[in-house]
Amino acid sequence: MKTLKILTAVAVVALVGILASGILNFGTMTKEDPEIESAINDVQLNEQAPIKKGYEIGDKATDFSLMNIDGKMISLKDYDNAKGFIVIFTCNHCPYSVAYEDRIIALDKEFKEQGYPVIAINPNNPEAYPEDSYDNMKIRAKEKGFTFPYLFDAGQKIYPQYGATKTPHVFLLQKEGTSNIVKYIGAIDDNHKDANAIKNDYLRDAVTNLIKGQEIKMTKTVAIGCSIKS
Amino acid sequence: MKKYFPFILLLIITACSKPEPQKAVVIGIEDIASLTGDYPEKIQVINFWATWCKPCVDELPAFEKLKATYGDQIDVILISLDDVENLETKVNPFLEKHNIQSQVKLLDYPYAAEYIPMVDTHWMEPFL
Numbered sequence: 001m002k003t004l005k006i007l008t009a010v011a012v013v014a015l016v017g018i019l020a021s022g023i024l025n026f027g028t029m030t031k032e033d034p035e036i037e038s039a040i041n042d043v044q045l046n047e048q049a050p051i052k053k054g055y056e057i058g059d060k061a062t063d064f065s066l067m068n069i070d071g072k073m074i075s076l077k078d079y080d081n082a083k084g085f086i087v088i089f090t091c092n093h094c095p096y097s098v099a100y101e102d103r104i105i106a107l108d109k110e111f112k113e114q115g116y117p118v119i120a121i122n123p124n125n126p127e128a129y130p131e132d133s134y135d136n137m138k139i140r141a142k143e144k145g146f147t148f149p150y151l152f153d154a155g156q157k158i159y160p161q162y163g164a165t166k167t168p169h170v171f172l173l174q175k176e177g178t179s180n181i182v183k184y185i186g187a188i189d190d191n192h193k194d195a196n197a198i199k200n201d202y203l204r205d206a207v208t209n210l211i212k213g214q215e216i217k218m219t220k221t222v223a224i225g226c227s228i229k230s
Numbered sequence: 231m232k233k234y235f236p237f238i239l240l241l242i243i244t245a246c247s248k249p250e251p252q253k254a255v256v257i258g259i260e261d262i263a264s265l266t267g268d269y270p271e272k273i274q275v276i277n278f279w280a281t282w283c284k285p286c287v288d289e290l291p292a293f294e295k296l297k298a299t300y301g302d303q304i305d306v307i308l309i310s311l312d313d314v315e316n317l318e319t320k321v322n323p324f325l326e327k328h329n330i331q332s333q334v335k336l337l338d339y340p341y342a343a344e345y346i347p348m349v350d351t352h353w354m355e356p357f358l
Contacts, residue, residue, distance in 0.1 A: 129284075192342075221343060
């Protein structure tokens with residue numbers, strides 16, 4: 001009986017997403033309500049078959065040609081001397097992204113010299129978030145003194161290929177010949193609020209491992225931040 | 231005057247029973263553990279949100295409707311991920327402005343990777 005209760009609770013929590021998207025017009029809640037039943041079935045189907053999109057560790061990451069805040073187009077292939085890239089999908093409007101700006105600058109300064117520059121990409125649709133417009137990107141980059149390219153994913157073509165879902169969302173790439181292989185996906189670290197209270201410095205550890213030719217211990221972490229809006 | 235007294239009393243009672251908007255209660259990770267660990271008699275609908283999260287704010291009316299419709303059968307708990315520093319300046323004023331009736335808690339714990347699996351491991355699946 002307790003299991004049933006637990007299952008019901010979980011199903012209801014999941015259901016709310018569906019209810020919120022507009023099926024909230026049924027009358028009184030009864031266990032026999034066919035709409036609820038079918039919604040629960042839908043939820044279970046979704047849970048059994050999660051949709052997989054974007055890159056896995058070891059995949060070849062696509063190159064791109066995206067406009068930087070200085071109006072120039074940037075591609076990964078332009079970086080002859082790079083050993084890899086710290087690609088970070090980030091934006092202006094998200095408080096998590098803002099909280100990480102100084103840390104992203106520090107990562108770029110630390111690792112650019114060692115062959116792993118930061119490439120920041122704003123994946124958001126400025127119509128959904130005017131703060132993330134190309135003009136506002138230029139303003140923010142200047143205010144903060146970004147040391148790295150801050151590219152605009154015009155038409156939102158690149159982020160879905162990578163499988164970025166959040167800002168900030170990191171994809172650490174390593175050059176192998178002409179390919180860029182995905183080595184780490186996820187968060188920058190585990191504390192957006194306080195850089196001095198980090199318990200796990202995921203990205204820095206991963207880049208350091210790559211540079212030293214060591215195995216990356218945590219290749220995937222959960223990116224915490226704001227959902228990318230199309 | 232005396233015969234109006236019951237009406238005045240009724241008026242006062244009505245005015246007093248007008249539901250006040252909620253204020254956020256600050257919680258930590260141990261509260262997430264007890265919220266999700268001990269299954270209560272009532273069904274709990276737990277929603278994570280933040281005042282700065284536009285899609286989250288857009289869906290709040292659906293949770294409020296759920297609370298208004300089934301409030302006697304279920305607990306609707308809105309867990310804000312706003313920074314605790316913004317409790318009095320942003321979160322509570324927001325709750326008042328939008329007259330939020332569901333329970334509101336503010337989770338003051340930055341290590342999301344620790345509490346996410348306590349809530350639901352499926353939360354992590356799309357990323358892992």
